[in-house]
Amino acid sequence: MxxxxxxxxxxxxxxxxxxSELPADSIVRSIQTPFLGMGIALPSLAGxxxxxxxxxALANQTGIAAATAWxxxxxxxxxxxxxxYAAGLADGSAFGPFDDSNGETVETTYLDAWLASALTMSTHLISNRSTEASGVSSWYASGHPILNLSP
Incomplete structure (x- = not known):
């Protein structure tokens, strides 16, 4: 699935x-790990x-722009x-967009986006970037709280 x-x-x-500025299908949750902050699922923007x-503009409209990194x-x-597809702001510096669907490179691009975001400050991930891409993506995708924002 x-x-x-x-x-x-x-x-x-x-x-x-x-x-009230969020789309009706939005899900807002606090995040405790791997960083302290918020997550807002916006399914209507998929694709x-x-x-x-x-x-x-959307970050400003929703208040996300007030975060130290998003x-x-x-x-x-x-x-x-x-x-x-990823883009954002990391401690005052814009990054992205990262856009990839190539089966040979997408997991590395996914990890590059996470590292550029400054959301996770793990030196382990940075120092082991090439060997961690697959493990990190499956860790996030397997129901880790950061992305499992379902009610």
Missing amino acids: AYRFTGFLARGLERVADS KLLTISELL MFIDYETWGRVDAV
């Missing part, structure tokens, strides 16, 4: 400023390649990452 997550992940944010300016990510997996 495929799993898809589309939405924002934000470090250093305790709540969304105005949840839509938002421009950086559209993402910045990432919009849309990814799909069938046990390993099959496609990823």
Whole structure:
């Protein structure tokens, strides 16, 4: 069974400023690990390649822009990452977009997006990037709380 997550992940944010600005199908959850912050699932945006300016506007509209680091990510997996689109802001610096669906490179691109986001500060992941891509993607995809934002 495929799993898809589309939405924002934000470090250093305790709540969304105005949840009335979110689409009706949104799911908002606090995140405790691997960072402290918020996650907002936005299923209605799945498969839509938002421009950086559209993402910045949505981040401002939802209050995500107040976070110290945030990432919009849309990814799909069938046990390993099959496609990823990600962009955001990491400690004042924009990153992305990362856009990949090539079976040979997508898991590395997925991990590159996570590292660029500064959401996780794991030196283990950074130092073992080439060998960790598959393990990290399956860890996140297998119901890890960060992406399992279902009610």
